[in-house]
Every structure is written in C-alpha cells, then in structure tokens.
Amino acid sequence: MFSPNFGTWVLMFLLVSSTFVHSSMSEIDAKKRYMREKVRKMFYHAYDNYMAHAFPHDELKPLSKTFTDSLSELGNLNLEHLSEHYNGSALTLIESLSSLVILGNNTEFERAVRWLSENLSFDVDVRTNLFECNIRVLGGLVSAHILATDSRKRLVQGTYRNELLILAEDLGRRFLPAFDTPTGLPYAWINLKYGVMENETTETSTSGSGSLILEMGALTRLTGDPRYESAALRALRKLWSMRSSLNLLGTTLDVSTGEWIEYSSGIGAGVDSFYEYLIKAHILFGKEELWRMFQSAYLAVQKYFRHGPWYHEADMRTGKATYWQLTSLQAFWPGVQVLIGDIAAANSSHREFVYVWEKFGVLPERYLLDHQMLHPTEKYYPLRPELAESTFYLYQATKDPWYIEVGKSMVDSLNLYAKVEGGFASIKDVTTMQLEDHQHSFFLAETCKYLYLLFDDSFLVDRNYVFTTEGHPLPVISAWHDRLPENYIPTNWTSIKSEKQAARRSSAMSMQVCPATTLNTGRSSQQVESACHIPDARSDHRCLTEDECGVDATTCRRRSCSMAGYCGLWLFI
Numbered sequence: 001m002f003s004p005n006f007g008t009w010v011l012m013f014l015l016v017s018s019t020f021v022h023s024s025m026s027e028i029d030a031k032k033r034y035m036r037e038k039v040r041k042m043f044y045h046a047y048d049n050y051m052a053h054a055f056p057h058d059e060l061k062p063l064s065k066t067f068t069d070s071l072s073e074l075g076n077l078n079l080e081h082l083s084e085h086y087n088g089s090a091l092t093l094i095e096s097l098s099s100l101v102i103l104g105n106n107t108e109f110e111r112a113v114r115w116l117s118e119n120l121s122f123d124v125d126v127r128t129n130l131f132e133c134n135i136r137v138l139g140g141l142v143s144a145h146i147l148a149t150d151s152r153k154r155l156v157q158g159t160y161r162n163e164l165l166i167l168a169e170d171l172g173r174r175f176l177p178a179f180d181t182p183t184g185l186p187y188a189w190i191n192l193k194y195g196v197m198e199n200e201t202t203e204t205s206t207s208g209s210g211s212l213i214l215e216m217g218a219l220t221r222l223t224g225d226p227r228y229e230s231a232a233l234r235a236l237r238k239l240w241s242m243r244s245s246l247n248l249l250g251t252t253l254d255v256s257t258g259e260w261i262e263y264s265s266g267i268g269a270g271v272d273s274f275y276e277y278l279i280k281a282h283i284l285f286g287k288e289e290l291w292r293m294f295q296s297a298y299l300a301v302q303k304y305f306r307h308g309p310w311y312h313e314a315d316m317r318t319g320k321a322t323y324w325q326l327t328s329l330q331a332f333w334p335g336v337q338v339l340i341g342d343i344a345a346a347n348s349s350h351r352e353f354v355y356v357w358e359k360f361g362v363l364p365e366r367y368l369l370d371h372q373m374l375h376p377t378e379k380y381y382p383l384r385p386e387l388a389e390s391t392f393y394l395y396q397a398t399k400d401p402w403y404i405e406v407g408k409s410m411v412d413s414l415n416l417y418a419k420v421e422g423g424f425a426s427i428k429d430v431t432t433m434q435l436e437d438h439q440h441s442f443f444l445a446e447t448c449k450y451l452y453l454l455f456d457d458s459f460l461v462d463r464n465y466v467f468t469t470e471g472h473p474l475p476v477i478s479a480w481h482d483r484l485p486e487n488y489i490p491t492n493w494t495s496i497k498s499e500k501q502a503a504r505r506s507s508a509m510s511m512q513v514c515p516a517t518t519l520n521t522g523r524s525s526q527q528v529e530s531a532c533h534i535p536d537a538r539s540d541h542r543c544l545t546e547d548e549c550g551v552d553a554t555t556c557r558r559r560s561c562s563m564a565g566y567c568g569l570w571l572f573i
Contacts, residue, residue, distance in 0.1 A: 028404065031408070033455070035411060039451045042448055045423065054066070055090060057069050058088045062439045070438075090115075090120060095470070096112070098147060100112065101147045102452060102473075113148060113155065122192050127191045136442075140470070142474070143474060175190060176227060178195075183256065183257075186231070187201075203254060204253060206250065206252070210236050210240075213281045214277055214468050217281060239274070242260065243297075248265065249297075251264065265316055266305055272332055275301070276336055277469070278291075278297060287482050302345075324369040325368050326366070334390035335386075335390040337531070343397055345530060362413055362427055364381060385442055385443070385449075388410055391407055392454045410451065507532050507534045533551060533553035536567040
C-alpha cells in the first residue's frame with residue numbers, strides 16, 4: 001500500500017527537481033555570458049594592439065610592440081629597405097574579419113573591408129607558402145565576402161561592390177602556376193608576382209598539397225571559374241592515389257616525381273588538415289567521392305594510429321608504430337570525429353588533451369607518450385586553437401557543461417600566462433612560462449573565435465557553416481552541392497538507401513548517419529556504438545565463416561572466425 005501522502009511527496013520531489021534543474025541551467029547561462037565577455041575583452045586586447053602597433057603588417061610582436069611580416073619571404077627585395085617597398089598583407093586584419101562579425105562588430109568589419117578594398121594588392125615580389133596563404137588570406141577574403149553579402153545586411157547598402165571577391169580571385173589566379181607540375185601536385189612555394197621561381201624546392205607536405213579544396217572550391221562556386229576547384233581536386237585525387245595498401249599516406253613528398261619522402265605519419269603536423277578537408281569538403285560540396293576517401297582514411301587511422309585514447313605515428317607501408325608522441329595539432333581530431341558522430345571516441349581523446357593542458361597550464365607543442373615527458377626542444381605553446389576548437393564542437397554535440405568548465409580553464413590560463421600589455425604573447429617554454437615575442441594571427445582567427453562560440457553560439461542560429469582549418473566560416477548551401485547525399489535529406493535521416501544495401505551489414509559511417517542514432521533496418525532496431533562498428537551477425541558471436549564477423553568498435557579492426565567458431569580479434573592477439 002502506498003502512503004496517502006505519497007502523491008504529495010512525488011509532487012514536492014518534482015517541484016524541487018524542476019527548481020534545481022532550472023537553477024542549474026540559469027547558473028550555466030550566467031557563466032556562459034560572463035565568459036563570453038572575458039573572451040570579447042581578450043579578442044579586442046589582441047586586435048587593438050595589432051592595429052596600434054603592427055597594422056598593416058602581418059602580425060604583432062606584443063612584447064616589443066612592433067611587427068613581423070611572417071607570411072612572406074621577400075623575393076628580390078632588399079630587407080634593409082623593406083618598409084619602402086612592402087608594408088605587409090594586413091594578414092591579422094584579414095584573419096580577424098569573420099571574428100569581428102561573430103562578435104557583432106559590423107562597424108569595424110565595414111571599416112576593415114573598406115581599407116582592404118582600397119589598399120590591398122597582391123602584385124608584389126613576395127615568395128609565400130601556398131598552403132598558408134590559401135587558408136589564411138584566400139580563405140579569409142572568401143569568407144568575409146560571403147558574410148558581407150548575406151541576408152543579414154552587415155554593410156551599408158550600396159557601399160560594397162564585391163571588392164573582397166575581386167581580391168580573392170586575383171590571388172587565386174596567382175596560385176594556379178603552382179599546380180603546373182607533372183603530377184598536378186602544387187609547389188609548396190609561389191612568388192605572387194612571378195609565379196614559381198627557378199630552382200624552387202619540389203618537396204611539399206600532405207596537408208600542404210591536399211588541403212586546398214575548401215577555399216579554392218568556394219572561389220569556383222562564387223566566380224563560376226572552374227579552374228580553382230579543378231586544380232585543388234586534381235591534386236587531392238593524385239595524393240589519394242599515392243596511398244599505401246593500408247590506406248595510409250606519408251608526410252612529405254616530391255611534386256615532380258610523385259614519390260614519398262617521409263613514410264611515417266599520423267594525424268598531426270604535415271597531414272592533419274588533409275583528413276579534415278576530406279570530410280568538410282564532402283559536407284560543403286556534397287561530393288560522394290570525398291566521402292569514400294574519408295571513410296577509408298578514417299578507418300585506417302583508427303586501425304593503425306589509435307592506441308586507447310591516444311594516436312601515435314606509424315609507417316604508411318607497414319602500419320608499424322614509429323613515434324609515440326602527442327602534438328598540439330592533433331587536438332583538432334576530436335572535432336572531426338564530432339562531425340561524423342563518433343562522440344565517444346572524440347570525448348576519450350579530448351579528455352587526454354585536457355589532462356595534458358591541466359598538467360602544464362597550457363598545451364605543449366610535443367609530448368612524448370612513451371616517456372611521459374616533454375619533448376626537449378618543442379616545449380612551446382604558440383596560442384594554438386585546436387583544443388578550443390574540439391571543445392566547442394563537443395559542447396555543441398553534447399551540451400555537457402563540463403566543456404564549459406574546460407573553456408573557462410583555457411581562458412583563465414591564457415589571461416594568466418600569455419596576456420601582456422601589448423597583446424597576447426606565445427609561450428616559449430611551458431615549464432617556465434617564458435614568453436616569446438609573437439602574437440600569431442590565428443589567435444584572433446581561431447583561438448578567440450572558438451572560445452567565444454563555445455560561450456555564445458548565436459552566430460550559428462538558423463545557419464549551417466563549415467569552418468576551414470583556419471576558422472573561416474563557409475555556408476553549407478544546397479546550391480553548392482553536386483548532389484545532396486540521400487541520407488542527409490531530413491525525411492530520411494536514418495534510412496538505408498536501398499534494399500540491396502540493407503542486405504549488407506553496415507557501419508554508421510558507411511550509411512552516413514551518427515553512430516548514436518538508432519537505425520531502423522525495416523526488421524529490427526540496431527544501436528550502433530561507434531562510427532566504424534559492425535556487429536557480429538549473431539548475438540552469441542558464433543560463426544561458421546568470416547563473413548559472419550563484424551568490425552570491432554574500439555580498434556576498427558576486422559574480427560575473424562576462430563577454429564572453435566567464435567568471432568573475435570584472434571589474428572591480433
């Protein structure tokens with residue numbers, strides 16, 4: 001028998017619970033508003049000091065309150081007379097354009113657009129890195145042009161006449177000679193005035209030659225000129241054709257011969273944005289070809305690089321581990337995993353990066369996993385954004401307030417260790433917190449942006465964007481899609497494409513749905529626990545043939561049928 005007061009107690013419990021939840025949400029919202037304003041102050045402290053002491057040069061040196069033109073190597077100019085000939089590319093201003101919009105400062109955005117329209121020129125004798133100039137300058141201009149012309153009317157009507165797009169197309173044309181190689185893989189360096197210089201190095205990286213498709217593809221969509229996307233896509237296809245039988249790629253290669261120079265690679269420097277751009281270009285342009293590349297590449301990464309929550313490096317030919325190290329650039333990977341819905345794996349790796357951040361106060365450039373110690377020469381932290389980026393993505397996916405606390409810890413650390421009178425300085429040694437006289441433009445383009453979006457995502461309301469590897473937003477619109485994948489149609493989120501496909505046991509990734517989604521196959525509902533997981537055919541894991549065994553959720557390795565008739569990872573014990 002229930003007590004006659006049982007209903008009253010239940011009602012009181014529900015009221016108290018509701019009040020507690022409402023109070024907790026109010027506290028979280030208040031904290032987010034407070035942290036948003038702290039990040040806003042960080043951004044303007046860095047931006048205002050750049051404008052005061054470094055503009056129109058590339059980047060700020062916050063300790064000496066001077067400037068550096070870090071993006072460029074001058075061609076035939078005399079360095080002693082640099083200021084007479086070359087005043088920089090206003091790199092940090094270009095990188096800040098979308099951040100100004102996200103922070104709601106349309107007045108400063110308009111002022112910056114006007115200055116660039118009237119003063120920026122790429123007809124200069126400057127040797128620049130193609131990859132860096134693409135993601136920072138071309139990406140910044142293309143993104144800002146889209147923001148200047150969208151329906152939110154950020155600029156005074158009639159004052160903008162596509163000047164940023166005109167600049168972007170001029171820059172894109174200057175990139176094209178870099179792709180004139182026997183392989184179609186671009187040179188790493190290009191002179192903006194004279195093209196590829198005599199005796200230019202033919203060595204480039206996987207990310208340098210395979211991470212151009214977002215910006216150059218967007219330029220093609222905006223101008224109607226197919227040359228930009230065609231050049232980037234040809235390079236990407238060539239690079240993919242050079243993969244090993246394990247679906248792994250190396251780190252550096254020769255653009256003339258198409259031969260690998262460095263066979264060891266991972267998900268960090270030299271390769272990172274290659275993986276990122278495969279999935280993001282698929283989302284932006286709807287190319288199924290890029291999805292198939294990414295699916296194969298992702299499964300290979302999970303199979304050969306992953307060790308628990310960590311990712312080591314391996315030889316592309318054998319899959320054997322080469323270097324057991326964490327690098328700060330690897331922290332982008334959980335954000336990529338969020339895009340395909342592999343939340344459990346993303347969270348697992350992200351927490352390890354957070355652990356290292358908390359151990360040192362910031363994230364060191366390189367940490368030796370096998371020795372549990374810092375790399376002896378790479379102990380610096382140049383204000384990189386990758387951990388903030390993944391934290392933003394994971395909060396968007398889960399709304400877990402723990403990620404808000406992670407963001408708060410990052411903001412507090414940056415203000416404690418990196419903030420100086422003249423801006424934010426890079427940290428030269430994380431053990432002593434000795435500073436270095438450099439404020440990279442990506443601190444404004446990415447680090448501050450992702451932290452701000454973590455606490456205030458109003459910019460994303462009713463809009464879908466893909467963020468480039470430099471944090472520049474590009475809109476996901478159907479007009480840019482070659483063909484919208486069937487599984488992305490809202491009325492068919494969890495349906496398998498055809499009866500023929502339904503007959504095959506598939507993973508969440510092969511069906512392009514989030515792993516946490518319950519898949520209705522028409523006969524039974526199946527819960528998929530990770531992106532690559534394919535369950536065994538029978539719930540008791542009994543088998544007669546290999547075809548009845550699936551793919552392991554943790555390692556992404558194919559399970560095999562033992563002599564005793566059970567599926568398992570028998571070949572890898």
